[in-house]
Amino acid sequence: MKVLLLAGDYIEDYELYAPLKALEMLDIDVHVVCPDKKAGDVIQTALHIVEGWQTYSERPGHPFELTHTFSEIKLEDYSGLIVPGGRFPEYQRYDQRVLDVISRFFTDNKPVAAxxxxxxxxxxxxxxxxxxxxxxxxxxxxxxxxGGKYVDYEAFSKNVHVDGNLVSAPAYPAIGVWMREFVKLLGVEIHF
Structure with missing residues (x-):
């Protein structure tokens, strides 16, 4: 099984590495791509920390080497899509190629974790x-x-929302429950 993960400079470090490693543990092949970059190119991640200020602070995270080339992906090869946060969404939302990728997963009703x-x-x-x-x-x-309805959670750590093929969560403290629900939508069964 293959999953596509959209990325870009200043992606939230935890929201890239934690899902990647969790899915690798389940033998799911995760292809991490960024527009205008190719496999082997490095993107810079960021750590966003809530410290009591009016907004979060940002520190450099771990550099990450992209696994695949954006321009070469074939969307029909993927069972699901992961859309992390950080700062990259604020500039990639103007890139029609990225929006087309996202739209295709919804058109095909494939699992999307955002x-x-x-x-x-x-x-x-x-x-x-x-x-x-x-x-x-x-x-x-x-x-x-x-056009969406925003679901508010006071506590970030255990809250995840599922609406059809979409699994969403407020922030990185919820990565565990967020990935659990995404894996269920992918149809992966875990036996202990």
């Missing part, structure tokens, strides 16, 4: 109309402007 600021991309792609989802609180207006 978290935090990743919902900005879904809103820009026009796939939130009539859907409910969670996102980072500062993205509520993006969700509503995209």
């Amino acid at each position: 978290i935090c600021h990743g919902l900005q991309l879904l809103s820009a792609a026009g796939v939130l109309k009539g859907r409910s989802c969670s996102a980072f609180p500062m993205c509520k207006l993006d969700v509503v402007a995209g």
Whole structure:
């Protein structure tokens, strides 16, 4: 099974590495791509930390070497899509190629996992109309402007929202439950 993960400079470090490693553990092949970059190119991740200020702070995270080339992907090869957050969604939402990728997964009704600021991309792609989802609180207006219903959670760590093929969560503390629900939508069964 193959899953596509959209990425770009200043993607949230945890929201890239944690899903990648969780899915690798389940023997799911994750292809990480970024527009205008190829396999082997490096993107810079960021750590976004809530420290009591009016907004989060940002520090450089771990550099990441892309696994595949964006221009060479074949969407029919993938069983699902992951759309992390960080800062890359705010500039990639103007890239029609990225929006077309997202739209295709919704058209094909394949599982999509979006978290935090990743919902900005879904809103820009026009796939939130009539859907409910969670996102980072500062993205509520993006969700509503995209025709979606924003689901608010006071605590980030255990909250995940599922609406059809869409699994969403407010921020990286919910990665565990977010991935659990995505894996269920992929049809992967885990036996202990």
